[in-house]
Amino acid sequence: MDIHTFDAAIHEILAVLPEYNMPLARLRAIVQAGQLPTVTVIGKYNHGKSRLLNELIGDDIFSVADKRETVTLSEHLQHNIRWLDAPGLDADVATIDDQHAQDAMWNKADIRLMIHSVREGEFDPYELRLFQQFEQDAVQTQRQSVLVLTQIDQIPDQTVLAHIIDSIQKQAPAATVLPVSATRHRQGIENSKTLLVQRSGIPELQQTLSRVIEKVPAVRQFETNKIFTDLTAQLSQLQQTTQANIQQLSATLDHQRQAFEHDLNQVLDKVREDLQPILHVSGQDDSLEPDSFANMYKVTAGKRDRNRIQVAYSRACIEINSHLVRYGVVSLPDTQKSNVRSLDTVMVAVMGISVKLRKDLKLIFEDESGRQRLGREFAHYFEVSADRMHLKEQLQDLQQQLQQIQQAQHASATLELAS
Ligand SMILES: Nc1nc2c(ncn2[C@@H]2O[C@H](COP(=O)(O)OP(=O)(O)O)[C@@H](O)[C@H]2O)c(=O)[nH]1
Ligand SMILES: [Mg+2]
Structure with missing residues (x-):
């Protein structure tokens, strides 16, 4: 089915069930993605999202900067995976940037890498709320999120680092927390230092990623089934009433x-x-x-x-x-x-x-x-x-x-x- 026919069908459903906007947008993204699983990085500006993606891909694809760099959604295909670099979360709400970020994390992502730099200490309330929403969504859709703590090389004191990681783990007790350093990984690769690569945390992240990526087809199937089961039930309920x-x-x-x-x-x-x-x-x-004239009165x-x-x-x-x-x-x-x-x-x-x-x-x-x-x-x-x-x-x-x-x-x- 071409995408126009698909969109026309979505339009007809939304005419009676406007609240299905989100699930149908997700369905559309699944269909458009084809076979490729989509991994999306999500986090605030300068927390190292783009640079981490480059390490995972093994190529300097996404632009890295000390300012607000990534404003639109950029994607890159590598190792049969679609990698998405979303705009930073501190994008002004209700701007185009923000819509791209929303689209990336809610519709396009099969796997969400929540990126947070240890330099910032704990999650701020916004990050925490967002991550909790991902966890709730996982209950509904089975979509997986991984919590990646970046720039660990920036906290040389191991006790301090352990303390930060610990308090973030307390904020998100159920999360898989993976501490990494992109710079350490790059140095290790470039200088063939295996130990440095090990200590970058990137190999562990890669293992975790391949584990969750393997599950993507089954998760998508689950999501799709759930959307149609709910939709069919809702529509027949509506029809009956x-x-x-x-x-x-x-x-x-x-x-x-x-x-x-x-x-x-x-x-x-x-x-x-x-x-x-x-x-x-x-x-x-x-x-x-x-009546006559004579008796008029x-x-x-x-x-x-x-x-x-x-x-x-x-x-x-x-x-x-x-x-x-x-x-x-x-x-x-x-x-x-x-x-x-x-x-x-x-x-x-x-x-x-x-x-x-x-x-x-x-x-x-x-x-x-x-x-x-x-x-x-x-x-x-x-x-x-x-x-x-x-x-x-x-x-x-x-x-x-x-x-x-x-x-x-x-x-x-x-x-x-x-x-
Ligand atoms: N020391 C160090 N700096 C990093 C690391 N990852 C990213 N950076 C730097 O942090 C800044 C922001 O990185 P970037 O990937 O553009 O962040 P984004 O805005 O989240 O995409 C850049 O100057 C990066 O070089 C890391 O692991 N260690
Ligand atoms: Mg970026």
Whole structure:
């Protein structure tokens, strides 16, 4: 799999599990490294990282200096090992240097050589915390760290040196501590002085290194398995919760709709019941008696009857409206709003403003087609009401999330095959 496809798959997983940033960056580094184990030196400036690497490689590859020299990550392949010289830890945090250092120690390193010069005495709090993080990481990933104490030739007094080494060992009780001197090693090699080479501590470091390097393939396998085991479990957990949430929300939406319809029918039944005396009058229908110019200011039987109809109609509307309010169906959707606020209600949109004739009242509340129209239109406004729309948007989000999770599962399976 090419790295772009790989990165695209990582991207899909991170879309649903952003907290997998670190493990996936490590996975990517493993895949990119191919067969080569990566040994990284980590430590503060001028503690002798670059010079130690040169001794281990047997060549002056990395630049050695008394100032902040190594600012970017430099690497060199030798003896089938990738050697990484990381920027000093005292690089300003959040700069590019620091990102390189972080990338080197957390993503790229199979083996970390924590470098500390005995000239500085004990670990400072930052070094100590970092080394403890490596030890914690070793529990999770099995990746090995070695604690290398450099520049031991700088402390000629053996008692003092022993005391420093001892107190560092107390700071990191579980660590394999290896005291070395790069200069002593170089002198020994150049002058063929075996004893000097022995006393440089470098051969012991090399032995320890080859022991841990041997384990790299198995450790990587462990790391990879663990990443995918965790990832698969997390994704399926996420899938289950999302599915359960979708089910719950769909059920809520269904219940709400059913309850709305059920209650609306009850209200409409009751309204129809209450309207019976008004709908059916024996004898003549006074409401049909027209108004005339002559009785403009008089109370006539026609006016009184039409007034009764209007009042009954209003009462019916109030009952229906209270049902709508209970279900959050209050104002019209934004797209349907006019600039007359008092008319922007669902009631006005569906019912109109007034009814004065008995036949219209019947048409609305008694005839089956009228009942059906009310049911249909109120249901429509119920569906577009704010709360309901909000729930439906939530459901859509969840469904989209589920789709993303399934894509991430697919991506994870593809990555696993390629790793
Ligand atoms: N005496 C002595 N000096 C060393 C030793 N290792 C490194 N140095 C010196 O310490 C300084 C910093 O070394 P360098 O490798 O550049 O440190 P880095 O910044 O950690 O990479 C240089 O002047 C080195 O020559 C050592 O074992 N003994
Ligand atoms: Mg350096």
